[in-house]
Amino acid sequence: MFIALEDGAKLSETSYSLFQIVIAIGFIVYVLIHRYVIMPKNNLKKIKSKYGENPVHFDFEEKYFTVNVENGANSQNISIGYDRLIKAKEVKDCFFLYTDKRHAYAIRKSAFVTGSPEDLSVYMKKALGKKFIIRL
DSSP states (O other): OOOOOOTTOOHHHHHHHHHHHHHHHHHHHHHHHIIIIIHHHHHHHHHHHHHTTOOEEEEEOSSEEEEEEOOGGGOEEEEEEGGGOSEEEEESSEEEEESSSSOEEEEEGGGOSSSOHHHHHHHHHHHHGGGEEEEO
16 A cells, blocks of 8 residues: 655644544444344344244235234234335345335245245235335
8 A cells, every 4th residue: 555645744644534534434334234233133132032932924915914923912913004015025035025114024935834935926016016026
Protein backbone atom coordinates (compact mmCIF):
# COMPACT_ATOMS: atom_id res chain seq x y z
CA MET A 1 0.00 0.00 0.00
CA PHE A 2 1.33 3.41 -0.94
CA ILE A 3 0.34 6.69 0.62
CA ALA A 4 1.00 9.93 -1.17
CA LEU A 5 1.02 13.06 0.96
CA GLU A 6 -0.16 16.38 -0.41
CA ASP A 7 2.23 19.28 -0.22
CA GLY A 8 2.25 20.65 3.28
CA ALA A 9 0.30 17.73 4.80
CA LYS A 10 1.80 16.18 7.85
CA LEU A 11 1.98 12.45 8.32
CA SER A 12 0.02 12.75 11.55
CA GLU A 13 -2.94 14.37 9.71
CA THR A 14 -2.96 11.56 7.15
CA SER A 15 -2.67 8.93 9.89
CA TYR A 16 -5.61 10.51 11.68
CA SER A 17 -7.71 10.37 8.48
CA LEU A 18 -6.81 6.71 7.98
CA PHE A 19 -7.71 6.04 11.61
CA GLN A 20 -11.15 7.62 11.04
CA ILE A 21 -11.70 5.49 7.94
CA VAL A 22 -10.75 2.31 9.82
CA ILE A 23 -13.12 3.23 12.67
CA ALA A 24 -15.94 3.92 10.19
CA ILE A 25 -15.40 0.59 8.41
CA GLY A 26 -15.30 -1.21 11.76
CA PHE A 27 -18.58 0.42 12.79
CA ILE A 28 -20.25 -0.59 9.52
CA VAL A 29 -19.05 -4.19 9.94
CA TYR A 30 -20.37 -4.20 13.53
CA VAL A 31 -23.80 -2.93 12.43
CA LEU A 32 -24.05 -5.52 9.65
CA ILE A 33 -23.02 -8.39 11.94
CA HIS A 34 -25.44 -7.22 14.62
CA ARG A 35 -28.34 -6.88 12.19
CA TYR A 36 -27.86 -10.07 10.18
CA VAL A 37 -26.26 -12.46 12.72
CA ILE A 38 -26.84 -11.42 16.33
CA MET A 39 -30.43 -10.13 16.08
CA PRO A 40 -31.78 -13.22 14.26
CA LYS A 41 -30.11 -15.53 16.80
CA ASN A 42 -31.62 -13.54 19.69
CA ASN A 43 -35.06 -13.57 18.06
CA LEU A 44 -34.84 -17.34 17.59
CA LYS A 45 -33.91 -17.77 21.27
CA LYS A 46 -36.93 -15.66 22.30
CA ILE A 47 -39.26 -17.69 20.11
CA LYS A 48 -37.88 -21.00 21.41
CA SER A 49 -38.20 -19.83 25.03
CA LYS A 50 -41.83 -18.82 24.44
CA TYR A 51 -42.99 -21.73 22.27
CA GLY A 52 -40.39 -24.42 22.86
CA GLU A 53 -39.46 -26.85 20.11
CA ASN A 54 -43.06 -27.56 19.13
CA PRO A 55 -43.78 -27.56 15.43
CA VAL A 56 -45.76 -24.83 13.76
CA HIS A 57 -48.64 -26.07 11.59
CA PHE A 58 -49.77 -24.15 8.52
CA ASP A 59 -53.16 -24.82 6.94
CA PHE A 60 -53.88 -23.20 3.58
CA GLU A 61 -57.46 -22.35 2.69
CA GLU A 62 -58.92 -20.56 -0.33
CA LYS A 63 -58.77 -16.97 1.01
CA TYR A 64 -56.42 -17.27 4.01
CA PHE A 65 -53.94 -19.49 5.80
CA THR A 66 -53.74 -20.34 9.48
CA VAL A 67 -50.69 -20.66 11.69
CA ASN A 68 -51.12 -22.99 14.68
CA VAL A 69 -48.59 -23.18 17.51
CA GLU A 70 -49.30 -25.47 20.46
CA ASN A 71 -47.33 -25.06 23.67
CA GLY A 72 -49.54 -25.19 26.72
CA ALA A 73 -50.50 -21.72 27.90
CA ASN A 74 -48.82 -19.99 24.95
CA SER A 75 -50.85 -21.68 22.21
CA GLN A 76 -51.80 -19.51 19.26
CA ASN A 77 -54.02 -19.87 16.24
CA ILE A 78 -53.66 -17.02 13.74
CA SER A 79 -55.55 -16.61 10.46
CA ILE A 80 -53.98 -14.39 7.80
CA GLY A 81 -55.66 -13.44 4.54
CA TYR A 82 -53.53 -13.64 1.41
CA ASP A 83 -54.40 -9.98 0.78
CA ARG A 84 -52.41 -9.08 3.93
CA LEU A 85 -49.19 -10.52 2.49
CA ILE A 86 -46.90 -7.95 0.89
CA LYS A 87 -45.10 -10.72 -1.03
CA ALA A 88 -44.19 -14.39 -0.97
CA LYS A 89 -40.98 -16.08 -2.15
CA GLU A 90 -40.21 -19.63 -3.12
CA VAL A 91 -36.58 -20.65 -2.86
CA LYS A 92 -34.87 -24.03 -3.18
CA ASP A 93 -35.80 -25.40 0.25
CA CYS A 94 -38.67 -23.27 1.53
CA PHE A 95 -41.35 -20.62 1.12
CA PHE A 96 -41.34 -17.20 2.80
CA LEU A 97 -44.67 -15.44 3.36
CA TYR A 98 -44.03 -11.77 4.20
CA THR A 99 -46.52 -9.87 6.34
CA ASP A 100 -44.28 -6.78 6.21
CA LYS A 101 -40.72 -5.91 5.12
CA ARG A 102 -39.07 -7.46 8.17
CA HIS A 103 -41.38 -10.33 9.17
CA ALA A 104 -42.09 -13.51 7.28
CA TYR A 105 -43.32 -17.02 7.93
CA ALA A 106 -40.84 -19.66 6.73
CA ILE A 107 -42.21 -22.99 5.55
CA ARG A 108 -39.76 -25.79 4.76
CA LYS A 109 -40.64 -27.80 1.67
CA SER A 110 -39.59 -30.99 3.46
CA ALA A 111 -42.20 -30.40 6.20
CA PHE A 112 -45.35 -30.89 4.09
CA VAL A 113 -47.69 -33.52 5.54
CA THR A 114 -50.66 -33.02 3.21
CA GLY A 115 -50.33 -31.72 -0.32
CA SER A 116 -47.00 -30.83 -1.85
CA PRO A 117 -44.72 -27.83 -2.28
CA GLU A 118 -45.64 -27.81 -5.98
CA ASP A 119 -49.34 -27.51 -5.08
CA LEU A 120 -48.61 -24.55 -2.79
CA SER A 121 -46.44 -22.91 -5.46
CA VAL A 122 -49.23 -23.15 -8.05
CA TYR A 123 -51.78 -21.83 -5.57
CA MET A 124 -49.59 -18.93 -4.42
CA LYS A 125 -48.98 -17.92 -8.03
CA LYS A 126 -52.74 -17.85 -8.57
CA ALA A 127 -53.59 -16.08 -5.29
CA LEU A 128 -50.77 -13.51 -5.23
CA GLY A 129 -49.89 -12.95 -8.88
CA LYS A 130 -46.86 -10.64 -9.19
CA LYS A 131 -46.36 -10.64 -5.41
CA PHE A 132 -45.22 -14.28 -5.63
CA ILE A 133 -41.53 -14.57 -6.53
CA ILE A 134 -39.79 -17.81 -7.47
CA ARG A 135 -36.01 -17.96 -6.92
CA LEU A 136 -34.91 -21.58 -7.29
